[in-house]
Amino acid sequence: DKNTDVGAINSAAQLERIRSVVDAGEAEGAQRWSPVCALPEKGFWFAPTVFTGVSQAHRVAREEIFGPVLSVLTFRTPQEAVDKANNTPYGLSAGVWTEKGSRMLWTAERLRAGVVWSNTFNRFDPASPFGGYKESGYGREGGRHGLEAYVG
Known part of the structure; x- marks a missing residue:
């Protein structure tokens, strides 16, 4: 449903994985914030969670969590932001937020x-x-x- 902001987690195993990574984030010293919200009793649910005070050494910054968890890392220059974003074994998606079109294209x-x-x-x-x-x-x-692999 395209109107869903935060949906259910797809399995008990994935929910446990999310909890494990979030617990590691707290244990490693990042500050966790989750809103007080009622979650359905049936199914697999995890409240949206934001971490601050995160470094690239934190597990919540290094792993793909596939849950409603956001890690906030700071940067001083656009190049530092790019370096931090690319310093991971993953690369599924990224978002650039800026008022400057030239900065968006550069990034x-x-x-x-x-x-x-x-x-x-x-x-x-x-x-x-x-x-x-x-x-x-x-x-x-x-x-x-995406079609090129199927045609000769």
Whole structure:
């Protein structure tokens, strides 16, 4: 449902994995914040969670969590932001938020992510290819690029 902001976790095993990574974030010294919210009793649910005081050494910054968990890392320059974003074995998606079009293009060109959004997140055009970098995937799906593997 495209109107869903935060949905259920897909399995008990994934929910346990999310809890494990979040617990590690707290144990490693990051500050956790989750809103007080009622979660359904049936199914697998995890409250949206934000971590601050995160460094690249924290597990919550190094791993793909696939849950409603956000880690906030600070940076001083656009180059430092790009270096931090690319310093991971993953590269599924990225988002650039800026008022300057030139900064957005500069940053997007340097990020090693399958999709880079500008001033939005999780919006797809079916005509555009999708895929990750590094351990987040190989190849492309969708669009002309996704079909090239099937034609000679």
